[in-house]
Amino acid sequence: MSQLLEAIDLVKRFPVRSKGRKKLLHAVDGLNFHIDAGETVGLVGESGCGKSTLVRLLTRTLDSTSGHVRFRGQGIGLIAARAMADHPLRREIQMVFQDPTDSLNPRYTARQTIAEAVHLLTDTRGWAAIDSAVEVAAAQVGLPPELLDRYPHQLSGGQKARVGIARAIVVKPRLLVLDEPTAALDVSVQAVILQLLDRLKREMAMSFLFVSHDLNVVRLLCDRVMVMYLGQIVESGPAREVFARPLHPYTRALIASLPGGHGNDADLLVGGDPQSPIDPDAHRCRLFGRCPRGAERCQTQAPPLREISRGRSAACHFVAPTEREVFIDAALTVHKLHLPPARRAALTTEFDRVADMARQVQSVRLPDDTAPAPQFRP
Amino acid sequence: MSSLPTTATAIAAAFAGGEVSAREIAAAALERIAAHNPALNAYTEVTAERALAEADALDAARRRGEAAPALAAVPYGVKNLFDVAGMTTLAGARLLAGNPPAAADATLIQRMHSAGGLLTGALNMDALAYGFTTENTHYGATRNPHDPTRTAGGSSGGSGAAVAAGLVPIALGSDTNGSIRVPASLCGVFGLKPTYGRLPRSGSFPFVHGLDHLGPLAASAADLALAYDALQGPDGRDPACAQRVIEPTTDVLTRGLDGLRVARLAGYFDDQAGAAARAASERAARALGSLGDIVLPEVAAARAAAFVITAAEGGALHLQALRDRPDDFEPLSRERLLAGALMPALWVEQAQKLRAWFRRRTLEVFRDVDLLIAPATPVTATLLGQETMVINGRALPTRPSMGLLTQPISFIGLPVAVAPLWPGGAALPIGVQLIAAPWREDVCLRAAWALQSAGVAAVPPAPTSINAR
Numbered sequence A: 001m002s003q004l005l006e007a008i009d010l011v012k013r014f015p016v017r018s019k020g021r022k023k024l025l026h027a028v029d030g031l032n033f034h035i036d037a038g039e040t041v042g043l044v045g046e047s048g049c050g051k052s053t054l055v056r057l058l059t060r061t062l063d064s065t066s067g068h069v070r071f072r073g074q075g076i077g078l079i080a081a082r083a084m085a086d087h088p089l090r091r092e093i094q095m096v097f098q099d100p101t102d103s104l105n106p107r108y109t110a111r112q113t114i115a116e117a118v119h120l121l122t123d124t125r126g127w128a129a130i131d132s133a134v135e136v137a138a139a140q141v142g143l144p145p146e147l148l149d150r151y152p153h154q155l156s157g158g159q160k161a162r163v164g165i166a167r168a169i170v171v172k173p174r175l176l177v178l179d180e181p182t183a184a185l186d187v188s189v190q191a192v193i194l195q196l197l198d199r200l201k202r203e204m205a206m207s208f209l210f211v212s213h214d215l216n217v218v219r220l221l222c223d224r225v226m227v228m229y230l231g232q233i234v235e236s237g238p239a240r241e242v243f244a245r246p247l248h249p250y251t252r253a254l255i256a257s258l259p260g261g262h263g264n265d266a267d268l269l270v271g272g273d274p275q276s277p278i279d280p281d282a283h284r285c286r287l288f289g290r291c292p293r294g295a296e297r298c299q300t301q302a303p304p305l306r307e308i309s310r311g312r313s314a315a316c317h318f319v320a321p322t323e324r325e326v327f328i329d330a331a332l333t334v335h336k337l338h339l340p341p342a343r344r345a346a347l348t349t350e351f352d353r354v355a356d357m358a359r360q361v362q363s364v365r366l367p368d369d370t371a372p373a374p375q376f377r378p
Numbered sequence B: 001m002s003s004l005p006t007t008a009t010a011i012a013a014a015f016a017g018g019e020v021s022a023r024e025i026a027a028a029a030l031e032r033i034a035a036h037n038p039a040l041n042a043y044t045e046v047t048a049e050r051a052l053a054e055a056d057a058l059d060a061a062r063r064r065g066e067a068a069p070a071l072a073a074v075p076y077g078v079k080n081l082f083d084v085a086g087m088t089t090l091a092g093a094r095l096l097a098g099n100p101p102a103a104a105d106a107t108l109i110q111r112m113h114s115a116g117g118l119l120t121g122a123l124n125m126d127a128l129a130y131g132f133t134t135e136n137t138h139y140g141a142t143r144n145p146h147d148p149t150r151t152a153g154g155s156s157g158g159s160g161a162a163v164a165a166g167l168v169p170i171a172l173g174s175d176t177n178g179s180i181r182v183p184a185s186l187c188g189v190f191g192l193k194p195t196y197g198r199l200p201r202s203g204s205f206p207f208v209h210g211l212d213h214l215g216p217l218a219a220s221a222a223d224l225a226l227a228y229d230a231l232q233g234p235d236g237r238d239p240a241c242a243q244r245v246i247e248p249t250t251d252v253l254t255r256g257l258d259g260l261r262v263a264r265l266a267g268y269f270d271d272q273a274g275a276a277a278r279a280a281s282e283r284a285a286r287a288l289g290s291l292g293d294i295v296l297p298e299v300a301a302a303r304a305a306a307f308v309i310t311a312a313e314g315g316a317l318h319l320q321a322l323r324d325r326p327d328d329f330e331p332l333s334r335e336r337l338l339a340g341a342l343m344p345a346l347w348v349e350q351a352q353k354l355r356a357w358f359r360r361r362t363l364e365v366f367r368d369v370d371l372l373i374a375p376a377t378p379v380t381a382t383l384l385g386q387e388t389m390v391i392n393g394r395a396l397p398t399r400p401s402m403g404l405l406t407q408p409i410s411f412i413g414l415p416v417a418v419a420p421l422w423p424g425g426a427a428l429p430i431g432v433q434l435i436a437a438p439w440r441e442d443v444c445l446r447a448a449w450a451l452q453s454a455g456v457a458a459v460p461p462a463p464t465s466i467n468a469r
């Protein structure tokens, strides 16, 4: 699959004042990840870990402190948040907001809300053409046509959520970012909207980034999941594998704490206070203090996010990478090579390919006396 | 102008017979290149002055009554990994663009020059010869003259395209895992990868010492033999060169296949071939009177071993630059080279052992057979940018898989000619490999000539020049 979006060393720090002193709040702290074309990625983590900040960096409604975001190979980090309104990329990345009530204009009917997006972001012109686009989108999200001329206060929570989704998909984006799309809804409505999103995911050729602190949502909808803690990704991998066999102590704790989960109590976070996102200690694991496995080393050395096995990464001193990762890291060190994360991931793919070839070679049983020999004697 | 001969054989004869001057031939070739190269991107540099100077020298020699050499007035191009005096040897790589110009011509260019060839320029290739599609991120993709949305093959893609488009009748290329045979197949021209150690590689940019071969691509079987004969001879500078005396093939070319035993390679070579490729190898087998099918043992493992050795040697060659200047590498192959440099030595050792064993087993086949036939590529030319190709229902990554059928053969150094077929009158060609025992290039070339005389293999008039008229 080809990469649609790539974040490279992405950082956002907010200047804050604490006890009268200027400090920096590390909301997003050096993220590296990618979203492939057609892929649905989940982003989970507790309140305040930086999910919405990351979303705002990706949708370019907030300027990053440093790092890059590439969309379809093109750097978009340099487009200032202010300039984004007029940029063609604005159509390609669409947002669905958490609270449908807040995000809808109370003086617009559903039809006007959806039509406005078509008018602002696409080349479709003429009342009839725009209206037919609106009706197609309404049908896609299961919004009955007779509701299109109602105002938000005349719609239920679930219907308003559908209007919010229709407004985003009507412009045919390549990436749809949903920040807690069901958090504001009644539990009964949540399920229906999740079903709708699941259907859209299968019907539309789009990539999705689902932001949620609800693991079940992510488990249901996502191909891949990224777990965030205090501004950093602590684990990522295929959703099914991560839920079946979480690697990082924080992911294990999240899963153990699910209601009705069959998690192990020993995995739950311990009582200590969470560390502050303000000027955090760079030489200490962010989870230390709450981590049931925390040890001496975790106070003096922050664990890097490393690939543990094919497609799975975690940042914890006690999650042992596979032999192949140990080997590649050692070989890189011996050769004094330092690779940025994207190249490191590409290297793993190529290394796997050579390893597959070597395995094919090894599968042939050769006579014991076989020795390498020069090509031909002339 | 349209009355000028187009094959090397005809050009050399016309010049020798005094019907045409070398300058006229050179000027016409340069004109074709100027007209068609912008659409093809086959040339990375055109050496117009040199071609004209070489032509003038030939014309002067003829005026003095000197005999015309074998390739007199034949325009040709070279893959840009050959040293050309006064030019930087790029090997398709921006990495090398800052190097000083070469002081002297590569040995094979010196031989082409002595034989009367007119060097028209340097031809595009995959960076560092690592690739089968000539999709070069820094110097642009070379386009297939039969369909500009498709690859010309690689890594000698510029060589294949230049001959197929009729810009020159002969081009030199290199073949480590299939880099002459793949473009010959996808562009529909003849190609020869001689026995490992036959042609000297001195003055060319290496990739994998133990697998690198140089050789010609040409517009006809006779042109191929003519070029090959001019290129032969011992050399003191390439340690792998076998120092054999020249064994001319032009004289025996037309002898037909009398007395030669022919078989078709089945098994792996059918499994990894699409329908068109299988049809081509069956068609060639029928035309050459194949006695039946032969299955070689462990071909998939042999191909895998070639892959391992290539990555290891290529990676080792470029490790220092991978460390110092990673941004100047072709992104399509950079991490593959790096993975090669980092792999355990054990894997390479096992691959080398398998190579010795596979060579021994394959050479046994030549007790009963003189010529083996197999398709040259699994499919006809794929689209530029195409990531996957489907062979018999399996989706495979395009770029490495184009060499599936060539790799096992060059792995053990056997000589191979490629002849272009057009199954069912198709718009896109596909080549067959004509494989012989070590040092029997004559057999490969006789088979190529036989297929061409029977009308089974052909290089049709250049499609670009047709379009232009």
Ligand SMILES: Nc1ncnc2c1ncn2[C@@H]1O[C@H](COP(=O)(O)OP(=O)(O)OP(=O)(O)O)[C@@H](O)[C@H]1O
Binding pocket: A014, A015, A016, A025, A026, A027, A045, A046, A047, A048, A049, A050, A051, A052, A053, A054, A213, A277
């Ligand atoms: N404009 C701002 N100025 C200062 N700090 C901010 C600003 N915006 C966010 N923060 C801080 O950045 C951190 C991350 O906030 P963010 O809203 O991204 O978290 P979140 O993961 O989306 O949380 P929730 O699940 O509650 O929505 C928090 O500590 C927050 O207080």
Ligand code: SF4
Binding pocket: A249, A250, A285, A286, A287, A288, A289, A291, A292, A293, A294, A295, A298, A303, A315, A316, A317, A318
């Ligand atoms: S590094 Fe230490 S504190 Fe951090 S998650 Fe692992 S065990 Fe816990």
Ligand SMILES: [Mg+2]
Binding pocket: A051, A052, A053, A179
């Ligand atoms: Mg939030």
